Amino acid sequence: MTVIDIPGSKSVTARALFLAAAARGTSTLLRPLRSDDTEGFAEGLKALGYEVRQEPGAWHIQGRPDGPKADAADVYCRDGATTARFLPTLAAAAGHGTYTFDASPQMRRRPLGPLTTALRTLGVDLRHHEREGHHPLTVHAAGIKGGALTLDAGESSQYLTALLMLGPLTAEGLTITVTDLVSEPYVEITLAMMRAFGADVGHQGRTYTVAPTGYTATTYAIEPDASTSSYFFAAAALQAGTTVTVPGLGTGALQGDLGFVDVLRRMGADVEITDTATTVRGTGTLHCLTVNMRDISDTMPTLAALAPFADGPVRIEDVANTRVKECDRLDACAENLRRLGITVTTGPDWIEIQPGTPAGPAEIATHGDHRIVMSFAVAALRTPGITYDDPGCVRKTFPDFHDVFGDVFRDSFGDDFGAFTRTP
Incomplete structure (x- = not known):
């Protein structure tokens, strides 16, 4: 029998980085994946002014519930879809400034229109520079009140994940009704991790309700991918x-x-x-x-x-x-x-x-x-x-x-x- 030590989950690491950055206090992530995607996410957080300290086997993130320390930043998301979709959402929810996001040619081709449309529905001032629904884009952030929206996540569950993680950072909470959803188990990962960081989130069928609780720092172990x-x-x-x-x-x-x-x-x-x-x-x-x-x-x-x-x-x-x-x-x-x-x-x-x-x-x-x-x-x-x-x-x-x-x-x-x- 061969026992294999598989690196940490990319999906879990990306979510943990978002949640830790948004939480009150300092979180420690154990066995995070160290790869181009997750390094790109961590570098993006640093560009926004978050404190991320990376040690072998553990990353420590000083959370900022009030948003990025920087009031202006240019963030390069590399090839990472989670980076390219989650970081603009984090900046829009918690930031007070102007943040520009770009990505690799490969990531520029990948869509994020349903997500940015939803953010605009919530009042976010967001502008795509070249092709609508694609990187690069600029977010003029001033916080998000919250409310209700309808989302088609049949193309990517990451759209729903980004908005769910945004919910506790809004002033009044968020209700999301999903018309179509692919890769639903990834959403279950999101819900479980949000709760681990102190969020109050639930759903009945395809309607998700998120209370404006914010997040609390924790020590979180990343499972193998x-x-x-x-x-x-x-x-x-x-x-x-x-x-x-x-x-x-x-x-x-x-x-x-x-x-x-x-x-x-x-x-x-x-x-x-x-x-x-x-x-x-x-x-x-x-x-x-x-x-x-x-x-x-x-x-x-x-x-x-x-x-x-x-x-x-x-x-x-x-x-x-x-x-x-x-x-x-x-x-x-x-x-x-x-x-x-x-x-x-x-x-x-x-x-x-x-x-x-x-x-x-x-x-x-x-x-x-x-x-x-x-x-x-x-x-x-x-x-x-x-x-x-x-x-x-x-x-x-x-x-x-x-x-x-x-x-x-x-x-x-x-x-x-x-x-x-x-x-x-």
Whole structure:
């Protein structure tokens, strides 16, 4: 059995940084993810005037309930969607000044219109500089009274998360009625974490109510990243007798993406989830299936890369939102599977992958997307010679991925181990 220490969750780390910055007192985050995305978030907080002290294994954030210390700032959000969506919301809710936000070309392409429309509905003076609904943008912040609004979060649950976290910072509280929602388990993460920082938030159906309580500082432990764990679990499922255990992800885990192991169980893998860990063991069989991955869509590429080794077609449905991630992940998965000689068909919100033996080595077109790289590392276990056009984009969430994955599955790579693409 191989026990793997997976880095902290990106989603949990980003939320914790927002909540700690908004809280009364100094919060300590234990085992935060240290990657390009989370470093970008921390740097953004510093640019706004928050005090963030980073030590190995712990980050300390001096909260400012009254908002950023700076009354003017230029914040660069890098590639991070949570940074690009959460920080303007924090500045709008708690700030009193003028704050400009920009991002990488990749992030500039990603939408945030439903969020900025909602902020304007709440009275925020917000202006997009070039393309409406996209970065760059400027927020002229003067606090938010609160009120009620309607939100379409069918494109990204991060819109709802940003507004929920804003709620306790308003003068009168916030009521949000959601017309559509994708990746709902991520919202459950938000609600649980808000309560851990002292918020009063609840919902009936798709209507969420947030009281104007503010937040209280706390010490918060970041659990391992369930999305990142999916690559190691999938690799175990692919190989008979291979067992992978991830401690820190158990029955009480916040992240819905741990549900990926239920997909692996349906395909034939042995799965055990205890209070403290999750273990997957390959049985030598991978069954075909049709699966709705709307709530765990970040793991869609993992299943797509595993799918050719099943005993029949694998069809993944209700994942339209993956087309507006770091890249169009549906098309990217299809493109790369075809490069490996696998037959694939796609539709607006689905992909179907036929079983087959990869034709041989191929260069994976990453489109700068960390999840495409890490997913196709699973396929590389059965396809000697796979390389990537941009292996280094894993720095977004797991800078050491190539080394860790290669070392864990060294025996599977065999003589090809030295050719396994590592981060430059």
